[in-house]
Amino acid sequence: MSESYGDERANIVAETSAVDQLAVIPATFGAIAFVVGWAIVFRWISVTDTLAGIEYATLLSIGHLLAAAVLCAVGIFSTTGIVDTEPDDSTGLFTALAFGAIAFIGVGLTASQTLGTGATVWFPTSLVAAVLVAGVVLGVPEDLGVTLPVAAFELVVGLVVLTDVIGPSWVWSPNGFSASFVGPIAIAAFAMVGSLLCVWAGTNASKGFGSRGRELGAYALISTYAVALLAILALLIIFVVQNGLNQVLKGAQLWPFKLPFVLNGYGLQYDVNGIFPAIVGTVWLVVGAVVFAVPLAVGAAVYLTEYADQGRFTRIVETATNGLWSTPSIVYGLFAFAFLLPRIQNDVTLLTGQLVLGFMLLPLVLITSREALQNVPDEYRDASAALGVTQWQTIRSVVLPAAIPGVLTGIILGIGRIAGETAPILLVLVREPFSASTPSVLGSFHFTATAPFITNDALLGPATALPYQLFAVITAGVGASQEFGWGTALVLLCVVMFFYAIGITTRIYFRKKLRQ
Amino acid sequence: MSQIETQTTTGETEEQIRDEWLEYEFDGETALSVEDLDVFYGNDQALQSIDMDIPEKSVTALIGPSGCGKSTFLRCLNRMNDRIDAARVEGTVEFAGENIYDDDVNLVELRKRIGMVFQSPNPFPKSIRENISYGPRKHGDIDTGLVARLLGRDDRDEEEELVERCLRGAALWDEVHDRLDDNALGLSGGQQQRLCIARALAVGPDVLLMDEPASALDPIATSKIEDLVEDLAEEYTVVIVTHNMQQAARISDQTAVFLTGGELVEYGDTDQIFENPQSQRVEDYITGKFG
Ligand SMILES: Nc1ncnc2c1ncn2[C@@H]1O[C@H](COP(=O)(O)OP(=O)(O)OP(=O)(O)O)[C@@H](O)[C@H]1O
Numbered sequence: 001m002s003e004s005y006g007d008e009r010a011n012i013v014a015e016t017s018a019v020d021q022l023a024v025i026p027a028t029f030g031a032i033a034f035v036v037g038w039a040i041v042f043r044w045i046s047v048t049d050t051l052a053g054i055e056y057a058t059l060l061s062i063g064h065l066l067a068a069a070v071l072c073a074v075g076i077f078s079t080t081g082i083v084d085t086e087p088d089d090s091t092g093l094f095t096a097l098a099f100g101a102i103a104f105i106g107v108g109l110t111a112s113q114t115l116g117t118g119a120t121v122w123f124p125t126s127l128v129a130a131v132l133v134a135g136v137v138l139g140v141p142e143d144l145g146v147t148l149p150v151a152a153f154e155l156v157v158g159l160v161v162l163t164d165v166i167g168p169s170w171v172w173s174p175n176g177f178s179a180s181f182v183g184p185i186a187i188a189a190f191a192m193v194g195s196l197l198c199v200w201a202g203t204n205a206s207k208g209f210g211s212r213g214r215e216l217g218a219y220a221l222i223s224t225y226a227v228a229l230l231a232i233l234a235l236l237i238i239f240v241v242q243n244g245l246n247q248v249l250k251g252a253q254l255w256p257f258k259l260p261f262v263l264n265g266y267g268l269q270y271d272v273n274g275i276f277p278a279i280v281g282t283v284w285l286v287v288g289a290v291v292f293a294v295p296l297a298v299g300a301a302v303y304l305t306e307y308a309d310q311g312r313f314t315r316i317v318e319t320a321t322n323g324l325w326s327t328p329s330i331v332y333g334l335f336a337f338a339f340l341l342p343r344i345q346n347d348v349t350l351l352t353g354q355l356v357l358g359f360m361l362l363p364l365v366l367i368t369s370r371e372a373l374q375n376v377p378d379e380y381r382d383a384s385a386a387l388g389v390t391q392w393q394t395i396r397s398v399v400l401p402a403a404i405p406g407v408l409t410g411i412i413l414g415i416g417r418i419a420g421e422t423a424p425i426l427l428v429l430v431r432e433p434f435s436a437s438t439p440s441v442l443g444s445f446h447f448t449a450t451a452p453f454i455t456n457d458a459l460l461g462p463a464t465a466l467p468y469q470l471f472a473v474i475t476a477g478v479g480a481s482q483e484f485g486w487g488t489a490l491v492l493l494c495v496v497m498f499f500y501a502i503g504i505t506t507r508i509y510f511r512k513k514l515r516q
Numbered sequence: 517m518s519q520i521e522t523q524t525t526t527g528e529t530e531e532q533i534r535d536e537w538l539e540y541e542f543d544g545e546t547a548l549s550v551e552d553l554d555v556f557y558g559n560d561q562a563l564q565s566i567d568m569d570i571p572e573k574s575v576t577a578l579i580g581p582s583g584c585g586k587s588t589f590l591r592c593l594n595r596m597n598d599r600i601d602a603a604r605v606e607g608t609v610e611f612a613g614e615n616i617y618d619d620d621v622n623l624v625e626l627r628k629r630i631g632m633v634f635q636s637p638n639p640f641p642k643s644i645r646e647n648i649s650y651g652p653r654k655h656g657d658i659d660t661g662l663v664a665r666l667l668g669r670d671d672r673d674e675e676e677e678l679v680e681r682c683l684r685g686a687a688l689w690d691e692v693h694d695r696l697d698d699n700a701l702g703l704s705g706g707q708q709q710r711l712c713i714a715r716a717l718a719v720g721p722d723v724l725l726m727d728e729p730a731s732a733l734d735p736i737a738t739s740k741i742e743d744l745v746e747d748l749a750e751e752y753t754v755v756i757v758t759h760n761m762q763q764a765a766r767i768s769d770q771t772a773v774f775l776t777g778g779e780l781v782e783y784g785d786t787d788q789i790f791e792n793p794q795s796q797r798v799e800d801y802i803t804g805k806f807g
């Protein structure tokens with residue numbers, strides 16, 4: 001009795017065994033291979049570069065083989081009982097299907113491309129392979145089902161790369177496919193897929209399989225995905241900054257302050273051509289769209305949530321708004337061109353651009369505001385009503401303030417979209433994309449004694465915008481150089497970030513006000 | 517009304533409600549007079565012709581098993597049921613000589629005079645001070661806005677005075693007087709509930725309706741609320757729903773017992789109800805045999 005009591009205790013206290021330490025090897029290799037894979041894709045290193053005299057390609061393949069060997073060993077040790085583990089009887093359907101899918105793709109590609117067989121051969125072959133792999137994985141105990149398939153994958157990949165079957169100079173142009181794949185990318189892809197598998201299998205094994213192993217395996221896999229995602233975002237930004245920074249800083253100096261690319265217009269009078277008019281144009285477009293759309297959208301949301309009977313009408317409106325939100329932006333552009341433009345000045349104007357972007361912003365702000373209003377607890381409304389406060393006063397002083405953070409989220413997301421839109425303003429905003437003059441909206445308000453009492457020539461004149469310039473430079477190849485385009489992209493990114501910063505700061509302010 | 521056919525949940529005894537069980541003689545004025553009140557949610561009847569006179573400046577407890585319509589009855593007294601789409605109310609509730617279900621009743625005035633405290637504390641996500649001055653501000657009794665300040669008609673002092681008076685009234689002043697500008701959501705549950713009572717006092721009601729105000733609170737906070745309710749009864753008419761029989765016995769002057777199906781079975785002096793109930797079902801309920 002006391003014997004078994006002792007055994008149970010041992011299970012509760014985490015133990016380190018040989019498996020723990022062995023399994024760390026593939027997991028570590030996975031993490032390293034992941035980074036190296038990214039580095040290759042982004043061309044920070046080349047597969048033919050050397051580290052300690054050995055090419056990265058070779059290093060990676062050795063790593064693959066090592067991981068394969070260790071995982072294989074771990075699986076066998078575990079199943080023969082040399083080390084203590086707690087595997088389940090079966091690996092589980094999901095894992096089996098995943099390995100089946102990998103087998104399907106691997107065998108399919110090999111059969112169809114290397115052996116040159118037609119679909120009648122490769123499809124059944126790979127299907128059989130997939131079913132076989134899935135079946136075996138499903139049938140064997142967990143410690144084998146987790147380690148051996150990954151080891152097999154690593155083994156194949158490692159051998160293929162090591163023996164130069166797929167080496168740095170390998171090129172693959174699939175039939176009927178205009179693109180071609182090159183060795184370095186394939187090696188990087190192997191490294192990344194392999195790394196995910198290794199991280200998962202290694203961490204799973206290091207906890208002795210079973211529920212504890214699956215827990216850590218899932219955690220490690222998800223973390224790696226999250227890191228990959230963040231890496232993509234970060235790399236995107238770094239890429240733009242790398243390409244655009246030179247142009248933005250062209251002729252810049254700190255004292256006296258000069259940042260010609262950002263602060264100049266585009267024309268013969270400037271030593272360095274700049275994009276100031278486009279920056280101002282984009283800012284005014286966004287401001288105009290927000291001023292136009294936000295009151296309308298929030299008002300509509302208040303009506304739909306607080307006043308209208310919840311029923312078919314609100315559902316129809318909701319569906320329609322969702323549809324509007326997913327309407328392609330070029331459709332908005334056409335609408336603006338065909339409907340707004342003839343009615344406003346019959347020429348390209350800043351106002352038309354603002355309106356069409358406002359139309360685009362409307363559905364999103366409406367949807368998010370509605371959500372935010374619905375999330376305001378009914379207790380607030382009841383409490384207010386019980387004090388004899390009217391519905392409108394309640395909405396104004398309790399419901400809307402509580403919903404403001406949600407509304408702001410909608411506006412922030414919406415601005416992110418419209419600030420970068422080219423299609424809607426393509427036909428209605430720009431007379432000359434590279435403009436020397438800046439629209440001076442604030443300075444152009446004129447007051448008159450007769451109707452309409454207030455006029456603004458800048459709103460009714462043409463303007464230009466950053467995404468439009470980018471489109472002109474890069475797609476159409478007009479006007480300026482590639483670097484100019486990258487500089488524009490970087491500035492556009494900054495402008496959008498700037499709007500985000502404003503939005504997020506206000507949101508933080510209002511959240512604080514509600515909480516403390 | 518006279519003898520109502522009733523069904524008991526046990527189905528064993530068919531007890532008929534007698535008129536004298538509902539007759540309650542009291543000295544003093546009637547604050548609320550309910551007559552022949554039926555409430556329906558869609559097709560389901562939640563209250564069956566309730567008749568009840570509630571004396572002013574006293575505590576009236578409503579007890580009964582879950583789902584018997586106590587909250588529904590309470591909400592009828594200041595027309596909060598209007599806010600529930602499915603609810604339909606028939607009958608009359610007389611307050612200050614008028615039927616509050618008349619078409620020309622001013623809901624703002626009605627709810628100013630008949631305040632309500634809910635089961636779970638629901639302060640606004642604003643400062644303690646703002647929570648209390650919210651009602652008076654919206655009613656225009658207190659104005660601390662920019663315009664008022666510019667015109668020199670700022671009611672700051674009145675506001676201060678009101679906040680202190682209501683917080684003292686709700687026995688919360690000593691705990692929060694040095695942090696009136698903190699968000700009310702930072703208070704404990706019991707403090708929040710007393711803040712809600714203070715908030716209801718701020719609009720100057722005659723009647724306070726409380727729906728299980730202590731159900732989410734610990735014994736100490738509960739006893740604070742109980743003491744408070746007894747104090748409040750000197751100035752206000754308090755109608756309180758509670759599941760806690762001892763609480764009802766301790767704090768109320770008269771008790772109304774609702775039973776499943778939405779009937780008022782017995783109404784009278786609290787001591788009499790608890791010591792000598794006339795209805796067998798009420799006795800079973802109070803002694804814990806039923807409900
Ligand atoms: N909003 C509503 N819509 C439909 N039916 C309702 C609604 N509110 C209450 N009811 C029904 O009316 C009956 C009485 O409900 P009520 O909330 O008044 O009970 P209660 O006595 O307060 O119960 P508890 O002690 O559990 O709070 C119940 O059968 C309930 O299902």
Ligand SMILES: [Mg+2]
Pocket residue numbers: 586587588727
């Ligand atoms: Mg209730």
